[in-house]
Amino acid sequence: LSGRELKPIPVEDVTAYENLQKVDMKIEDPLCQRYACMQVENITRNVSPVDMRIRLYYCGMRGINFLADLTNYLMLEMGQPMHAFDSRKVGKIRIKRFDTPFKFQTLDGVERNIDENMLMICNDNTPVAIAGIMGGLDSEIVEDTTTLTLESATFDAASIRKSTVRLGHRTDASMRYEKSLDPEMCDTAIARFLYLLRKYDGGVKVVSALTDEYAFHYDKVELKFDKAFVDRYTGIEIGNDTILKTLRSLGFGAEYDGEYFDVTAPSWRATKDVSMNADIIEEITRIYGYDNFEVHTTRSPLYPVKMDVVKNDEDKIKDILVKRYNLHELHSYVWAYYDELKSLGIEVEPNIKLANATNPNIETIRNSMIPTQLCQVNTNVGYAPDFGIFEVGRVVTGMDENNLCVEKKMLAITLYSKTKDIKDLYFELRDILAVTADDLKHRKLEFKKAEPSHGYEHPVNLNTIVLDGKEIGTIGIVHPVIGKKIDKKANIVFAEVDMQAFADVKNASIVYEEPSKYPPMDYDISVIVPAGVMFGDMSKAWTDEGRGILKNTRIVDTYDTDEFHSVTIRFEFSSNERTLSSAEVQEIMDNVISNLKKIDVNLR
Structure with missing residues (x-):
């Protein structure tokens, strides 16, 4: 980029040790993409050089010992996490998962629960590290360690992320593995480690060949586009030579045949960073400089968009509830908050749960919005003696045949009053629904007796809302026990309407009739x-x-x-x-x- 070639990083020539015996290592699980290792003996240095410890400190890491500091230094320098095992405790390396859960003590002294989905580094059948996250306490480098087995590997990014969530423990190594590291860096990182090891401890002896198993290769990313594509995306004229020079300086293979550019992404950009032609445009423009772009208005066709029926009804309902009835619109999350509902005596009903939830209070997704609104009413009882709230939000009622959540958009309304009796409050809510249906659909609501299906519903005063012969929701009174926990002197009524069912009802025609001149x-x-x-x-x-x-x-x-x-x-x-x-x-x-x-x- 600067016109000067970067100096190559000094590394050890690992091919010089090809005649030595290899480490007994085997990948037994596809979650490990590549695993490389070497063994070194006669290590005499225990304390890292001062300049290395200073650099680690400036990067927010503390010095531990020479070998641990060296792996951390390489991770910061090259982006490749590494791990050093005491060779006295690790001789037969196997990378695999176990069929049954067990407990494992990591380097920080914490005993962690390992399940059947977590990848482990093992000494034969004995776990010595959680792959990509943290080593085990039994195989750590100690003061008298003179031999080590050096690991440099890459693992499935999604697997590492899921394991850190289940363990509730993220490390500097796992944060890098989660971002899909380049497997091509494994052997280079080992060569760099050996170079620095010899530099600071000249008496070390390599006792094994580089043992490397490359189990997974990313697909080669090859992209093809023409000059018109670059011009259309950037809106400016960038020369062909500038495009080629920029891409080649970034490590891309780039050729131009007079009509099309053929670009090959380097391995360190092909894991998931560069995957389509638009990504190449970003590379070109950020090096070209956004400040060099000419500012002008982009020309693009604008097509009218027809408003979705559900969204259209939703907006009109909100206007009616706010402007005509002075209700307050609230917004909430989709969780059934266990602690808040428990305080009101409302049981969290079995429903879809969030996998690997870190907080049990927000583990279950709600199947009704009314419990959420009762919690909101309970929080605001001191706001005013009378008020009403509403929300158009989402609920989940189960799973479909494709194991996807059945998600519904619902309108929930709750009225709270200390001054009105329950009968007047109930009919007020009924009138709100009736006027809304009449204004939007020009139809009259009907009500049918309903049996309670939730613990917050009154055992007697509950009705189904019917519009044009279709059941669209429920209206009722809060269960007396729950109502008393919110406010003993207040009355609370609620309604919940399925927005999709409401939108599916066709508007009735408006019929105008001449007033009679005869007395009624x-x-x-x-x-x-x-x-x-x-x-x-x-x-x-x-x-x-x-x-x-x-x-x-x-x-x-x-x-x-x-x-x-x-x-x-x-x-x-x-x-x-x-x-x-x-x-x-x-x-x-x-x-x-x-x-x-x-x-x-x-x-x-």
Whole structure:
């Protein structure tokens, strides 16, 4: 890059020891990509040179002993972690996993749980190190160590990452292995180690050949692109010679045949860093210099995007809840928080769990948003005597046939009040849902009796929300035990709606009707409603009656005693053609009353 060739790093010529006996080493698991080792004797130095210890200190590492410091120094210098075993304790190296879990004491003196997925370095069948993470206490370099077995290896990056999470222990070595190291560096790192070892301890003796097993080779990354591709991505003119010089100076093999560039990524960039043509553009432009780019507006076509139905309904619902009903929008995570729910007496229901969770409080994914909102209400009971919250969030209800999470977007609303009785609060929430459905879908909601399926739901006061014949959610009262733990003097109601089910309901056509010039007629009846009978059940009594003149029905009053539940229903009659007579209205009402009696709904 600077126009001057880099000096090669001084290394030992390991080919000089090819006539020596090799170390007894074998890879027995595909998670080990490459493993190289050598044995050295007659090591007399115990303390690292001062300049080496100073450099390690400046890099945030403490000096331990000469051999341990040398491996750390090489890791910082070349990016290749290494490990030195005491050869008296390691003679027959095997890299493998075990079928059954066991305990293993690492260099830091901690006893760790090893499972069947963790790769181990073994002395035959005896574990001596956790591959890529930390060595074992029994095989560490000590003051009287004069012989060592030097390890330089690469392992599967994902395996190392998973093992560190399961152990809850990350090291300088594991952080590098997690990033997919270049296997080609293994033998070079050993040659560099031997060079420095001889430099500071001239009497050492190499007693084995370089023993190297290369089990996994990364695919060669070869890319092809033309000059127009570079110009289109960069937006500026970069010469062909500049492109070739830049890539070659970075270690890439680059050729140009007059039309296309053929580029081969070097091994240290091919593990996962460079994989497509856009990566080459990044290499060219960062060396060319972003400050050298001309600033101008990029031209690109803009196409209109149709708003998703679910997203469109979601935005409209939020506007209604905030602007019309003054509810507060909250945002939460998808976890079922064990500690918070336990304090309210809500059990965390069995559901999908996060593998290798480090915090059991956020291990399970929620299957309902209402417990989350009850925790939020509990936190904000001092905010105001009356308030309402809502959120459009995600829940998971299980696994599908492909073992993927069944994820749903839900609308959750919770109302809290110290000043309103439970009946008024419940009907307020019902009205919020009804107005929302009417504004967005131009349809009326219906409600059906539902059986509780969650511990936070009231055993009696729970209903299914029905829109256009489809069940879209539930509305109910919080279980009394849970409600008292939140606030003994307050009432709490909730509703949860499936946003996809709501969006799937088609909008009903808006029908405009000319107001009648003839006087309307209202007819009120008060009936005793037995338990379990809903307004939707009663509405069937007049659906087929008074066609053309029965315009509307609505509840205008309710009355409750210990003995019965009474409802006053108003029937609104009108005609665009004539003035209605009392006789014809009475005839219709007689039929309605007769039909109501069939479901045990009688006049009071």
